[in-house]
Amino acid sequence: MGRNVAIISVGYNGRFISKRPDINIPELIQPAVNNALGKTKLKPEHIDAYVVGNMHTFEGVNQPHLWASDHFNGSGKPVMRIATGGTTGASVYQAAYYHVASGMYDVVMAIGWEKQDEGDSQVGLMGILLPEAFSLFHFGPDTSSDRGIAGLGGGGSTGGAAFQAMSYLTRANAGIEHIDRVAALMRSNAAKNPYAHLQQPGCTEADIAGTPIISYPLRFGHTCPTSCGAIAMILVSEEKAKKFGLTDRVAWVKGLGSGTSDATTGNLIEGQITDPAEQQICKITAKKVYSMAGIKDPRKDIQVAEVYSGFSHQDLMWPERLGLFEEGMAPKILDKGGYAIDGELPINPSGGVTSTNAIGASAMVRVGEAALQVMGLAEGGHQVKRKIENAVAHGWGGLFQFVTITVLGKTPVKK
Amino acid sequence: MTQETRIIESTWDLTAYQFKIEADALSLFVKGLKDRKILGRKCGTCGTVYVPGPTYCRKCLIDIDQVVEVSQEGRLDAFTVSLADVRGKAVDNPFISCTVKLDGSDSFLMGVLEGWTDWRSVKEGMRVKVVWKDVTQGALADLSHFQLI
């Protein structure tokens, strides 16, 4: 099943924030690359190949890795660009994994970034559906009021997320207060992560509940910020990890996978209707990934999770779909403190995506944070104290239909 | 060393594209709406009914051309209550957008839900029916909304 691969370094450009008018895209990437290299003894010449990606329509530069190649030391090296929407960062990292696991390259750097102050994220996001929306206008929709438009597109700016949140709450028999509670936890976790964007130490449920509702049950406090940031990771083969004398503080890639469903409304598996909160593809992919990683019972064998939640209800939904909790149990476990950094199964000690979202980086940040937890190197007080044998990192993208999952661990899978 | 930074204006012009769109599904759908029917397509192999109905089955990856009419009643699935506009300003008349699975269809239709007084009493799984505009003309707007039964 391929060569064993280890993540040996995770670097950030600095704290992710909403505006960086002082720099351009290549200048955003470069510090992350230097940071990742600086945590090792490696020099740029030790990197055999690069895999990079972002969502380039957001910034309006087509294939910006061409422009940035000198800034990440990619000129004169193999470079591959991957982009899969919200899952981009994780897809980039997975491609880097395959570069090493296949035996093609020994030392590979994966880089994900987004500079969301450049360009218009809303235009970028609208670009997903725009041609399809244009097509609807050929068929005479009711455009006389907001209601007509909402009937077509589904609930204004939060789109399908609000449907999903409602559906999740119904299924889990939970209330909006649970979403408030998990949102508050994420913001206070973020305050312990020096790279996080929205840091609110001691953020309470009441703070979140005070923000206006956009589309019930989602409030402003449940949505993610738009951040500027870059992440770089170095992946190496087992042989190289030994050669570099790096086998203690590394995170081994034990299992990984990416899955796709369909974006058109209504989802259907084997004759059974599924709703937006069902996320069958996440369950299917998780099963495959755990089997590859030798994880028999994810609830016992995994000690920390970094899930990709663009909206706070997803911090409840994803751990269930990943098999970490029984379905419908997440709100109860949250209430009992199980989610906290010192809890039974810490979810997003980093503060997650609702605290920090540089889209093309976000799914890789989940992997990077999981790696740092396994390595014991998470900074600023968000390191989980309990012994971590395995961590899971998750990403979603597209119109709720892409998923990426990775299991990292302290010891490699025996071949 | 000081660094000088300037902001430049630039746009990604989507109007520069001429998109070709597959129109089969919506063409059939609006044709049905004119006659106050909800039409879709059914896969002859797996039996899945798609509404609006594309000309292929995504499960079987085959062409499908069997046109079927589905019921005008169905089950309320997910929904969301619009209480504020994009800037967070409360709207005067909250409204509910919803997805509905009509009986005999395997797809969801999106629309606006009416027939409620307190949105807190609306629950997933409630029965709903299609309400038509007074005059139907073969447009998406013909389907006015869904009404709680």
Next chain:
Amino acid sequence: MNERVAVVGYKQTKHTIDSPVARERMVYELVKSLYHDMGITKDDIDTFVLASNDFTDGRTISEVFTVPRIGAYMKDETKVEADGLNAALYAYMRILTGLYNTALVIGFSMAGSEFRVPLTQSYTMDPAYERPRGIINFYSTAALQAGAYMKKYKFTDEDLAQLTLKNIRNANNNPFAARKDPGASVEKILGSRPLYLPLREAHVSTYADGACAVVLSSKKTAKKFTDKPVWIDGVGHFMDTYYVGDRDLLAMEHLTAAAKKAYKMAGIKNPKKEIDLAEIHTNFASEEPVLTEALGLFKPGSGKDVVKSGASAITGTLPVNPSGGPLGANPVNATGLIRLAEASAQLRKEAGQNQIKGAKTAVVHAQDGPGAQLNTVFIVRR
């Protein structure tokens, strides 16, 4: 681990400058008929790798509505945002690990009718300096390169026209090519509209609506699909620096590096002798001598001799683009993958009127970025 990977199936659309169907339908029809030809179903495919670009598609996350069309529903899928040959490279790596045995690779775009290629190319340029100035772009970079080559090696406008004509004639006999010009002549090419001299309209590749799909398989499962596997024995890809002024547009050292890596993997010591044909990604006819020389197929500066001797013609000693190459059809994102399909057709003796006799080893090339900044090379064998 899988030790060897082969192309076991391939298919391209009949490329056109104005497709009658939308891209979703185009992709769906192509993949479905490939599966049909191979006698397989989508369930025989372990992993799917797409190549498209949000700018060329005019859509953010351009694969959102195309993945279900290729049979990837509820399957493992990812997307490379570069030419399709890079998607094949990624699929190749995925199979090597042994985690997957089969992969569908697909590249597509509507470069003929939905958008203007120079516009999406302009979005590639540094937005602060080169984009607003508009001087350096894909066309002018190619023209600078062509001018430098022609001056240094006494390669004349007539030589370039002759080279262009070779490709147009090959395209005339290629049923998939979009460009058909039976009356093409050196005079007509020399008289075509000047763009960035020495480049003229006739030298530019034909931007087209089209798609290409390839099925890769490990050695273990290849037999199940075909008795004519085309083995991928060498791969290489390298990036050059971005600023055109910093590059040596004639030496193309990074392409040479990519080729050397691929040749080494394939155990090829003398490409001039051991390679039977080349399918290369040229956006402009003038790139052909530069790229083939950097690939080590011809002596540096020998472009004039190659044209005069007909060495790169179908009947020559080392045919280049017997398919007509991108001059016949350039559906951006699919173009390099089409080179792999065309080379596979040659090695499997399925290339129809353009068939080269006894071809056993081919070099396949793809590029991205202005002036071929990123190059990818495959060595394939029958």
